[in-house]
Every structure is written in C-alpha cells, then in structure tokens.
Amino acid sequence: MTPFIGYGSESAERDAGAHHTILRFESLWRALGYARCEEQMSTRPAREFHGRDAELALIRAELERLSEGAEAVVVVEGAAGMGKSRLLAEVSTIARSLGIRVGSSAADPNETVVELAALLAALFDGDEPLLGRDGLATVQAHPEQRFWLLRDLQQLLERAALESPLLISIDDAHWADGGTAAAIRALPMRLMGLPIAWIIALRPPRESTPLVHALEQLKRNGAHTIVLGPLDDDAVVQLATDMLAARPDQSILEQLAEGDGNPFLVVETLLGLQEENRIRLVDGQAELIDKQLPRRVQVKMRERLGRLSDEASDAVTVAASLGRAFTFDELARTLGRPASDLLAPVGELLEANLLVERNERLAFWHDITREAVRTSVPVTARRALDRQAAGVLLEAGALPVEVAVQLAASAEPGDEVAIETLLDAAKVLVTTDPDTAAQFGQRALEIAPAHHPRRGEIVGTTAIALHIAGNSEEAMTFADRALRETLPALQEAEVRLSIAGMFAISPEIRISAGRLALNLPDLPASVRARHLACLFHNLVTAGRIEESRAVLDETRAAVASTDDARGWFTLRVAESALEYADDRFDLSVELITSAYRDGIFAGDDQRLRLAHMWHGELLSVADRYEEAFAIAADGLAAAQRDRQGWAYQMFETWHGRMLLRAGRLSEARAVLEGRFALEDGTHAAAVLDAAGIVALGRLAI
Ligand SMILES: Nc1ncnc2c1ncn2[C@@H]1O[C@H](COP(=O)(O)OP(=O)(O)OP(=O)(O)O)[C@@H](O)[C@H]1O
Ligand SMILES: [Mg+2]
Known part of the structure; x- marks a missing residue:
C-alpha cells in the first residue's frame, strides 16, 4: 500500500524512466566532453521506507509472535506529519509478508461522533475485508447498540483469528469516535490469547479523552508504545535521494534541515522546490538554483493556492469544508455548478497534488494540506462555507451525527436545519456519548429562537444527556433555568416526567424532577397522576419508605380518578415494592403479577422491564x-x-x-x-x- 495515491505506480514508473533517461544523457554528454549536465529535476514521493529501524524491528518481533498464538498491541504516537501513516503502511506490508491478514482504517475528523466508524471501516472495508459483512446482523451502528455490536464483533473476530492471524490497524485515532475508543479499550483485552495484532496511531493527545484512558489501560496490560520522533539525518538524506532520484547537495540539505526531521515537511519542501523549479541536477547531484530563504509549509501552501486558477482555488477552498474526502458531485453541488464545469479545476488540483483520488472519492493529499487550506480563509467565510457544505452533505443523505460537529460550529441563530440536525444527533448520542450530546443540545438551544416549538425537547434531551454524563448538578441547574424561562407548564411537566423515569440516574434526581413538576400550576389531571405515581415509585426504590407513604393516598386518588393505564401500572409496581418492604410477601407478588400483566398496555417500556425483573426477584425469594x-x-x-x-x-x-x-x-x-x-x-x-x-x-x- 502506498500513501501516495496521487502518484499511481504508473506515473512513478514514468518518473523513474525519465530519471534513467537523464542519467543516460549525462553519460553521453560526458562522453562528448561536456563537463556539466544541467537538467530541471522532477520530484516524486519516496518509494522506499527510510530509517525507523528500531521501531520496525520491535513491531516485526511483535507480529512474529502472532504465529505462536499470542496477541500484540502497539500504540504509535507522533506529531502531525511525523510519518505515522507511512509507518502503518509499512507495517501492513510486513504483516502480509508474514501471512497475517490486514484490516486498516483512519479515523476521520468529520466522523468523530459517528458510532464505531473507524473500527467498522478497519474490519469491513477494503478489497479483502477481515470480516464478511453478512456475519454482522446490522452494520448500521447506533450508539445504543454499541454493547451488542462489540459482542458481535468480538465473536466474529474470534472466529476469523482461528483461521489466520490478523492485524487491525487504526490510524488517526485522535479523531476516533466514542464507540471505536470503547472498542479499543475492550476488544484487545477480551480477545487476549488469540493471534490478533492491534496497531493504533495518533497525534500526541492534548487532553484526557476516553481514547487516552483506553490506551493507558492497554499500556498497563502490556501494549508497546512507539513515539515517533524526527527522522535522523541519514534517513532524511535517503528520503531526499529517493525523491530526487539523485543525491541532494549541501544547499538542499540545509533547506531540508528547516523541517527538523519531520518527514512531511521534508517531503513538502522538496515538492515546493520542485514546483518553483528551483532544483537542478548537476553532475549527478541535486542542488538548489538559488539560495532563497526556506519558507514554512503553511506559507508555501498559501502560495501554492495562489498559483492555482481562480476556479481551482475556489474548488479546493470549498472542498476543505466538505471534509477529508468527498465526492465529485458533493463538490459540484456545494459550488452550485454543474459537475462538467469542475473537470478542469479538479484536474488542476490533482495535478498540483493538493487532491488525490482515494476509494472512488476525492481526498486531500494530506491532512496538513487541508488544514492549511482551511486557515487560508478568514474564519467568518470558513464558517459560512462549512454551513453550506453541511447542507449539501445532509441532502446527499448524511446522518445527522455525521454533520453535527460542523453545524455546531457553523450555524447561525434561527437556522432551522441546524436546530433539527443537532437535536437529532443529540438524541442518537445521549446514552453513549452524553458529553457530546449535551454540547449539541446546548448549541441547538443557543440557535433556537425563544418560542421555538422544539425548545422543550431540546432542553429535555440536553438535561438527560448532562445527567448521564455525570454532571448532575449542572444538568439540574440547566434544566431548571431553561425549563422555567422557556416552556409552557405542560411541556415542562413532560420533560420532567422523562427525567423522573430514567432508571440509570440517581433516584434523588428523579424525585426532585417529580416534585418540581408537581408544583407547576394547572397540570392536566392525567399528567399529574402519572407524576405522582412516578414520584411514589421513585421514593420506594430510593428506600424513602415513610415519604412514599405520605404521598400514597393522594396518588391512589389521582390515578383512580383519571383511570390512566400508565398511572395504574406505575402505582402497582411501586405498591408491590412497598408491600414487600412491609413483609406482606403474598400481596407483593399478587400486585406485581397483575401489574406486569396489564403493564404491556401502559406504554412504559423501561418500567415494564423493571417490573419483569422485580417479578422474578420475588419468585426467587420464595x-x-x-x-x-x-x-x-x-x-x-x-x-x-x-x-x-x-x-x-x-x-x-x-x-x-x-x-x-x-x-x-x-x-x-x-x-x-x-x-x-x-x-x-x-x-x-x-x-x-x-x-x-x-x-x-x-x-x-
Ligand atoms: N520513514 C519514511 N520514509 C519515507 N517517507 C516517509 C517516511 N515517513 C514519512 N514519510 C512521508 O512523509 C509524509 C508525511 O508522513 P505521514 O503522512 O505518514 O505523517 P503522519 O504522521 O501520518 O501525519 P498526520 O499526523 O498528519 O497524519 C508522507 O508523504 C510520507 O510518505
Ligand atoms: Mg497520518
């Protein structure tokens, strides 16, 4: 595998051919008595992998252990452009030569909240995927299904690893979604003792994320860490020699030294020099034509953009909002132009190595390229472009979670599509990535006008997300304030009812949600009855038996007068628990049996499952x-x-x-x-x- 997809092997061969021609000319010129041969050089990316001997030796040794049935986990850390992706490509090649099947993927910065995106891509994508898609009931991962997917994946991997050793390679893990982070934490441990190697590359983390915790745990359990530093001088010389197909002279090496051994900077510098036609071949040695001060890559990148035609420059600027990879059609739609108009500018971008073709999509040659393009546009313009691109992606069928990050950063107040999308994304993420869900919810609330019909839902979802994320106090303050300021009493009561029914959060919070709702003026009788029943149940399960008794009569009367199925169901489940606490066992069993029987019609699935279990618990006690x-x-x-x-x-x-x-x-x-x-x-x-x-x-x- 080669990361230089823009340079197909064919063109690489062509370049190599050109180089041989130059060499042949050179000897001819020499034979004719000319002292010097000067030629413009063509530069191409390094074909070989250079340096990193110790790192490769360690990884090779780990991979060789697979044949003895042992597992291996290697974490590769290195700054942007330090050569992580290239190392991973090299590792894949080594693995294949050892008869190890390889699945690889790179997490995508636009998919940081797309459940299990990076892991599923590693396992199921590619020409020879590690796992057959039919083995998995559904690959449409939803966060609430994470638990199942991980189990299913574990079983599939167990089976696959019994047939042949596997390498799972995940690049750019700093952008991995929460599901992939959870999988990285759980799967290598659960699959221990099977011949599966994991290699996970990331930029050095700046904060402590779930992924960082996962990796720390893996390290405690014996994972190796490789920190990729700068390439040493010899490797830089080799790399340059490889790219130039000639030895670089001192002037070039001095310029390359500016890159401090960062291979990306070395490669970019050489490509930039070539573009400016500033390298020539003299007596078989490459040298600089002039000694201009080396410029940093960012500047160089802006210049490269500046040299593009207006159309190409517009296209690449817009493309940077669409993401790391995108389709031709998405680009055309974002630019609002027919696809046919884009053939020339896209061709120009491919030629300039800013874009490459990857898996039938267009992609940025390197993330640093994309970042540089993004920073070359003022923030406000960038925001507008991001918003426009998100719209195109949504229209093209992207899931809300896929564009929510972009929308959260780019939408302006009153943006209906953004409000809906952020709310949908928050709902999807609420159980598995509650922090992000809460951020999306809060952002949706910020851009939703004061009397927006969905404010209630947004507040409820966000509050629940904050609860689950463990920020209970913040959640309560948030919900209290937002609910009081913005919602009619009925909507507020409904939001609080959903909070009061969440068994994953502490009973104290559920109880206070109920009490607040019951203080609201003019509640419809059925809502009040449900709230009372729910409060009663929460008090019993919290062990606050005396308090529960204090509300029992009122609750019974309210439920009886409305004859609400859900109210009855909740009341009976709770009464059963209360009778049990009072040692009236038979009555307790009787109540739960009838509650469970009728509860099927109550429309309260969570509590129904709880009642089912409680019924079983009582039977076991008997x-x-x-x-x-x-x-x-x-x-x-x-x-x-x-x-x-x-x-x-x-x-x-x-x-x-x-x-x-x-x-x-x-x-x-x-x-x-x-x-x-x-x-x-x-x-x-x-x-x-x-x-x-x-x-x-x-x-x-
Ligand atoms: N050891 C090496 N030999 C040859 N070329 C290399 C080597 N290391 C890196 N390169 C080249 O340097 C450039 C940058 O490397 P790479 O893309 O692997 O960096 P990275 O660490 O993955 O960066 P990022 O964090 O942005 O993903 C690429 O063109 C790559 O092919
Ligand atoms: Mg990389």
Whole structure:
C-alpha cells in the first residue's frame, strides 16, 4: 500500500524512466566532453521506507509472535506529519509478508461522533475485508447498540483469528469516535490469547479523552508504545535521494534541515522546490538554483493556492469544508455548478497534488494540506462555507451525527436545519456519548429562537444527556433555568416526567424532577397522576419508605380518578415494592403479577422491564428458582432482541446475584465478572450496578 495515491505506480514508473533517461544523457554528454549536465529535476514521493529501524524491528518481533498464538498491541504516537501513516503502511506490508491478514482504517475528523466508524471501516472495508459483512446482523451502528455490536464483533473476530492471524490497524485515532475508543479499550483485552495484532496511531493527545484512558489501560496490560520522533539525518538524506532520484547537495540539505526531521515537511519542501523549479541536477547531484530563504509549509501552501486558477482555488477552498474526502458531485453541488464545469479545476488540483483520488472519492493529499487550506480563509467565510457544505452533505443523505460537529460550529441563530440536525444527533448520542450530546443540545438551544416549538425537547434531551454524563448538578441547574424561562407548564411537566423515569440516574434526581413538576400550576389531571405515581415509585426504590407513604393516598386518588393505564401500572409496581418492604410477601407478588400483566398496555417500556425483573426477584425469594431463572432468560433474550443495552445489563446483574444466592458460585462469578469487566463506558452507574459489584465482592471473599 502506498500513501501516495496521487502518484499511481504508473506515473512513478514514468518518473523513474525519465530519471534513467537523464542519467543516460549525462553519460553521453560526458562522453562528448561536456563537463556539466544541467537538467530541471522532477520530484516524486519516496518509494522506499527510510530509517525507523528500531521501531520496525520491535513491531516485526511483535507480529512474529502472532504465529505462536499470542496477541500484540502497539500504540504509535507522533506529531502531525511525523510519518505515522507511512509507518502503518509499512507495517501492513510486513504483516502480509508474514501471512497475517490486514484490516486498516483512519479515523476521520468529520466522523468523530459517528458510532464505531473507524473500527467498522478497519474490519469491513477494503478489497479483502477481515470480516464478511453478512456475519454482522446490522452494520448500521447506533450508539445504543454499541454493547451488542462489540459482542458481535468480538465473536466474529474470534472466529476469523482461528483461521489466520490478523492485524487491525487504526490510524488517526485522535479523531476516533466514542464507540471505536470503547472498542479499543475492550476488544484487545477480551480477545487476549488469540493471534490478533492491534496497531493504533495518533497525534500526541492534548487532553484526557476516553481514547487516552483506553490506551493507558492497554499500556498497563502490556501494549508497546512507539513515539515517533524526527527522522535522523541519514534517513532524511535517503528520503531526499529517493525523491530526487539523485543525491541532494549541501544547499538542499540545509533547506531540508528547516523541517527538523519531520518527514512531511521534508517531503513538502522538496515538492515546493520542485514546483518553483528551483532544483537542478548537476553532475549527478541535486542542488538548489538559488539560495532563497526556506519558507514554512503553511506559507508555501498559501502560495501554492495562489498559483492555482481562480476556479481551482475556489474548488479546493470549498472542498476543505466538505471534509477529508468527498465526492465529485458533493463538490459540484456545494459550488452550485454543474459537475462538467469542475473537470478542469479538479484536474488542476490533482495535478498540483493538493487532491488525490482515494476509494472512488476525492481526498486531500494530506491532512496538513487541508488544514492549511482551511486557515487560508478568514474564519467568518470558513464558517459560512462549512454551513453550506453541511447542507449539501445532509441532502446527499448524511446522518445527522455525521454533520453535527460542523453545524455546531457553523450555524447561525434561527437556522432551522441546524436546530433539527443537532437535536437529532443529540438524541442518537445521549446514552453513549452524553458529553457530546449535551454540547449539541446546548448549541441547538443557543440557535433556537425563544418560542421555538422544539425548545422543550431540546432542553429535555440536553438535561438527560448532562445527567448521564455525570454532571448532575449542572444538568439540574440547566434544566431548571431553561425549563422555567422557556416552556409552557405542560411541556415542562413532560420533560420532567422523562427525567423522573430514567432508571440509570440517581433516584434523588428523579424525585426532585417529580416534585418540581408537581408544583407547576394547572397540570392536566392525567399528567399529574402519572407524576405522582412516578414520584411514589421513585421514593420506594430510593428506600424513602415513610415519604412514599405520605404521598400514597393522594396518588391512589389521582390515578383512580383519571383511570390512566400508565398511572395504574406505575402505582402497582411501586405498591408491590412497598408491600414487600412491609413483609406482606403474598400481596407483593399478587400486585406485581397483575401489574406486569396489564403493564404491556401502559406504554412504559423501561418500567415494564423493571417490573419483569422485580417479578422474578420475588419468585426467587420464595425459592421458586426455576421460574425466576426462566424470567431471567426471558428478560435477557428480550433485551437482546430489542437491543436494549441497559436492560440487558440490569438482567445480567440480577441473574448473577440470583446464581450467587442459589449457591451456583462458579456460574455467578462468570456472569458477574463478565458483566463488570465489560468496560464499554456506555452506562452511568446505577443502583443495580452497585448491587452487582457488591455481589462480585462477596464472591471474592
Ligand atoms: N520513514 C519514511 N520514509 C519515507 N517517507 C516517509 C517516511 N515517513 C514519512 N514519510 C512521508 O512523509 C509524509 C508525511 O508522513 P505521514 O503522512 O505518514 O505523517 P503522519 O504522521 O501520518 O501525519 P498526520 O499526523 O498528519 O497524519 C508522507 O508523504 C510520507 O510518505
Ligand atoms: Mg497520518
């Protein structure tokens, strides 16, 4: 594999041919008695990989261990342009020569919130994908399905690794989405002992992200780290010799020294010099025509842009808003021009090596190129272009999460499409990447006008996201302020009802959400009944039994007078728990049995699953273990079928605790350890988890 896709092997061969011609001429000229031969040079990217001997030796040794059935994890850190991608390409070549199958991908800066984008690309893309797509039930990953996808992927990888050793290579991991970060944390550990090598490259992290935590954990478990520093002088000379097809003289080397051994800068400098026709071949040695001061690449890049035709310059400027890679059609639409008009400018950009063709799309030759193009335009203009590009991508069928980052940064107040898109993206991310979801929600709120009909939904989603992200106080303050300022009472009560029903957050917050809602004026009777029932249930589950008794009569009366199915259901589930607390066991079982039977029509799926489990729990307490285990199996299967991660985890924890009580210790250990080793970071710590961890602790004693 070569990163220089812009230079097809054919043109590289042509260049090499030209070079041989020059050499032949040279000997001819010499034979004719001419002292010097001067030719304009053509420069091309390095064909060989230079330097980095120690790094390659380490990686090779790790890869060779795969044949002994061992796993390997290597993390490659290096600044922009230090040669990470090139190293990874070299590693892939080595791996293939050792009979290792390779899957590789690079995380995309525009897909930082697209669930599992980088990992799925590594596993399923390419001519010979590591895994067959049909093996996976769905590759349309949704964050709430992360838990399942990781399990499915783990199984598929286990099977694939039994057939032949694998290398999974993920480049630019600093842009990896949350799902990929979670996978990097979990999968290498879970697949330990199988011949799978992971190589993960990233720019040195500036902040502590989930990915950084994941990598730290891998390192603690024996992953190797390679820090790519500057290329040494010998390697720079080799690299330049390779590109120039002649030895560089001192003047060139001095200029290259400006790049401080950063291969990107070395390569860019040589390409820039060639473009300015400032290198010539003299007696088989490449030298500079003049000794102008070396300019930095950024400046050079602006100059390169300046030398383009207006059309090409417009096209590349707009392209930088579309992302690292884009289609010809998207570019044409963003420019508002027929595709046929773009043939010439795009051709010019390909010729100038600013763009390359990659997987039937156009792409920037290098991220640094794209960054330089972006910084060459004033911020306000860039923002407008980003917004326009996001619109085109959405129209072309991009998912809200794919363009939300761009929209969050570029949309102006009142931008309807941006408001809708950010809200949709926030909803998708709320359980798996609540921080980002909250940011999107807050941004949507900023640009939504005061009486926008979706403000209520935006506030609710954002508050829930903040809760799940663990910023409970911030969430409450945010919700309180936003709710009071902006929403009619009914909408506010509905938002608070959804907060009050979230079992993944602490009961205290659920209780206070309910109390605040009940203080609202003029609530419709059915909403009030639901809130009361919900508050009662939250008080019981929080163990605040006396307080719960205090609201019981009022709740019963409210529910009875409205005859609301959801209200009844919630009330009965809670009453069952209260009777249990009062040691009226039979009544408790009776209540939960009828609640569960009627609850199917209550439209409260989360609580229904909870009731199902509670029913099973009561049966197990009555030593009716067979029925209880059947309920556990049922609940697990239903949660799996519906891809309800939180419910699956709840049932699994309960199942483990039941096994423990039934004295089935080794099975309990297997279930509970599996449950808590699974650090996919998707769920806020809940009461149920605490119970599971306690149970696991008892097993350890
Ligand atoms: N050891 C090497 N031998 C030959 N060429 C190299 C070597 N290392 C890097 N290069 C070349 O230098 C340029 C920059 O390298 P590369 O793209 O791998 O950097 P990077 O670390 O991946 O940068 P980024 O962080 O921006 O992704 C590329 O043209 C690459 O082919
Ligand atoms: Mg790279």
